Amino acid sequence: MAFSSTSTLPIFILVIIFLGTTTANFYNEFDITWGDGRGKVLNADQLTLSLDQSSGSGFESRNEYLFGQIDMQLKLVPGNSAGTVTAYYLSSKGSNWDEIDFEFLGNLSGDPYILHTNVFSQGKGNREQQFYLWFDPTSDFHTYSILWNPQRIIFSVDGTPIREFKNAESMGVPFPKNQPMRIHSSLWNADDWATRGGLVKTDWSKAPFTASYRNFKADACVVASGKSSCGGSASSGGNQAWLSEELDNTKQERLRWVQNNYMIYNYCADSKRFPQGFPPQCKMA
Numbered sequence: 001m002a003f004s005s006t007s008t009l010p011i012f013i014l015v016i017i018f019l020g021t022t023t024a025n026f027y028n029e030f031d032i033t034w035g036d037g038r039g040k041v042l043n044a045d046q047l048t049l050s051l052d053q054s055s056g057s058g059f060e061s062r063n064e065y066l067f068g069q070i071d072m073q074l075k076l077v078p079g080n081s082a083g084t085v086t087a088y089y090l091s092s093k094g095s096n097w098d099e100i101d102f103e104f105l106g107n108l109s110g111d112p113y114i115l116h117t118n119v120f121s122q123g124k125g126n127r128e129q130q131f132y133l134w135f136d137p138t139s140d141f142h143t144y145s146i147l148w149n150p151q152r153i154i155f156s157v158d159g160t161p162i163r164e165f166k167n168a169e170s171m172g173v174p175f176p177k178n179q180p181m182r183i184h185s186s187l188w189n190a191d192d193w194a195t196r197g198g199l200v201k202t203d204w205s206k207a208p209f210t211a212s213y214r215n216f217k218a219d220a221c222v223v224a225s226g227k228s229s230c231g232g233s234a235s236s237g238g239n240q241a242w243l244s245e246e247l248d249n250t251k252q253e254r255l256r257w258v259q260n261n262y263m264i265y266n267y268c269a270d271s272k273r274f275p276q277g278f279p280p281q282c283k284m285a
């Protein structure tokens with residue numbers, strides 16, 4: 001289709017409007033919820049959380065989401081981060097809550113972080129998978145993504161899927177699909193269990209510990225006053241392909257590569273924990 005000179009301007013304006021709906025502004029999108037000044041929005045596109053011996057800190061999104069493709073770049077606590085946990089997750093409220101978790105367990109300098117993941121539906125979790133990363137997550141920003149649509153939840157790191165949790169309602173497993181969730185993050189101390197199962201304690205002489213966030217992007221359905229409105233990215237022409245997206249062959253191969261080489265714990269392979277048999281969703285391909 002050819003554009004006449006008179007149609008160019010409206011199209012230009014339309015593109016700006018699409019960008020405006022998907023470009024992050026930390027001031028508009030998030031509230032620092034605790035930590036007494038230890039969490040800081042540095043500018044429209046950068047936020048930091050910190051932790052010292054008296055407190056950690058945290059933030060949450062103003063929006064509530066019901067499905068989305070949600071990307072955030074994080075740079076984790078560098079150096080000796082043993083005993084620290086940086087949690088980045090989606091969660092609804094109430095006793096039957098849904099939750100989709102990334103948790104980064106710190107370590108001694110040079111020793112690997114563990115990326116811990118979990119999915120809760122109707123208040124029930126116990127679906128942990130843990131990974132090492134194929135890079136140092138403290139030396140630069142990397143993108144951690146959650147694709148959440150009615151069929152599946154896909155956790156990705158720099159575009160590489162590391163975990164897929166499929167909708168297994170047909171097997172009687174509740175799937176998060178009715179409760180809007182907020183994005184949350186917090187940096188806190190868990191040296192009773194986080195590093196080598198609690199053997200390595202936090203070295204408070206290295207405090208404050210700081211994690212950084214930037215480039216938040218959400219193509220998502222935002223729920224407000226009981227109504228849901230779904231957005232699409234400018235790069236995808238405003239479409240909502242993510243609402244039905246699944247892993248193509250290339251991505252499935254990447255997923256297998258991560259699971260074969262970097263996965264260090266999988267609840268679906270922990271037969272000691274499930275002597276009566278694995279949960280039904282473990283039987284899904």
Ligand SMILES: *[C@@H]1O[C@H](CO)[C@@H](O)[C@H](O)[C@H]1NC(C)=O
Nearest residue numbers: 105106107111112114195196
């Ligand atoms: C920390 O490093 C040790 C030794 O390499 C490793 O066993 C452990 O999995 C690492 N991560 C955490 C969070 O404990």
